[in-house]
Amino acid sequence: MTKHSPLLFALAAIFCLLGQQVAAAKSSAASPSGHQLTQAVELLDGYRGDSSSLERAKAILDGILQKDPGNAPAHREIARYHIMRGHLGYLSFMPGSLEAAEASLKKAIEVDPSYAEAYVLAGHLYRLMKRPIEAKAALSKADALGSRDPWLQNNWADILIDEGRLEEAAQRYKNVVESGTENRRAMVAAFEGLTRYYKRTGSLDEADSIYRKKIAYDPESAWNYGNYANFLLCVRDDFEGALEQANHALQIMNYGAGRRALAAALYRKWADQIMNGDTAGAQMSIADASAIEPGSPLEIVASVCGSGRPLNAVSDAEKRVARSRS
Structure with a gap:
């Protein structure tokens, strides 16, 4: 079975982290801090890799909590901040970041034990912390509260x-897609979940279709194109399609x-050109790839795709080049 790059999942994880939107709390909506809270939420929701937006959100939330330490939604948003700020890669976080998020969520629940959306985020957090029993307990509590x-x-x-439990999971993701929710982050995460399922x-045809639907739904996300590029390269061995999508992402x-x-798609193209005797084209492809990501073609393709057809193709090409030089 092909080992997929963490990037293929990264956006499932990385968009889930970004998108845990707060439902407006009954008290905060009418409070003077309500506008500031909305501003902080928008900054967190709009995070696409620029840490300055996270820090601006954190500063706003700190200001809210200095004036109103009992603002449960602000504590919840601080928890989101810690999760996003600490994210390194798929299910990988800076030491202490998830623990800081947990402390903020506990404070939110202490302030308002009936705050359902805090339990929703807690379920996500405890899954990230590899504490599934607590994750399910938190989500069950959110269910009981009618979230x-x-x-x-x-x-x-x-x-x-x-x-x-793949079929049950797929139905949950479909429920979100079919709900027509205005929560764009939740919708994108549901699309990503369906690609994992398929x-x-x-x-694979169904997965391909979901990737394209997700791009159509959120065409401004570089990650959507990048994830699709990795799927095309690593799963379908379609380096030309991967090149198109990766270039779009980087634009x-x-x-x-x-x-x-x-770079991995270019190295895979180089391998195809080597095996087809297109020496001039191969020289151009490997020069372009090396300019982007210098190093061993085999190692770079392996870092993106793991094992599978693209890696085998590059290995065969390298062997042919070695024989031609001997």
Whole structure:
């Protein structure tokens, strides 16, 4: 089975972290800090890799809590901040970041034990902390409180995926997509969850369709194109399609994982050209790839795709080049 790059999942994890939107609390909506809280939430929701937006949100939230230490939604948003700020990669976080988020969520629940959306986020957090029993308990509490937050469906689905209950998870993701929710982050995360489901069940055409639907729904996200590029390269061995999507991603945002995806697709193209005797084309492709991500083509493709057809193709090409030089 092909080992997929963390980037293929990264946006499932990385968009879930970004998108846990707060439902307006009854008290905060009418308070003087309500506008500031909305501003902080928008900054967190709009985070796409620029840490300055996180820090601006944190400063606003700190200001709210200095004046109103009992503002439960602000404590919840501080928890979101810690999760986002500490995120390093798929299920990987800076030491202490998740613990800081947990402390903020506990404070939110202490202030308002009936705050359902705090339990929704707690379910997500405890899954990240690899504490599934507590994650399910938190989500069950949110269910009991009658939360209609679409993230409740997504967070349950993530746990069901972990448990191998794929059909139940897929239905949860579909519930979000079919709900027509205005919560864009939740919708994107549901699309990402469905791609994981279809890939794990070998339904690659359906997965491909969901990637394209997610791009159509959120065309300004570089990660959507980058994830699709990795799927095309690593799962479908479609380096030309991967090149197109990776280039599109980098036109929106110049980021490391996107550059590596582009380089891996170019190295895979180089391998195809070597095997087809297109020496001139191969020289151009490897020069372009090396300019983006210098190093061993085999190592770079492996870092993006793991094992599978792209890696085997590059290995075969390297062997042919070595034989031609001997």
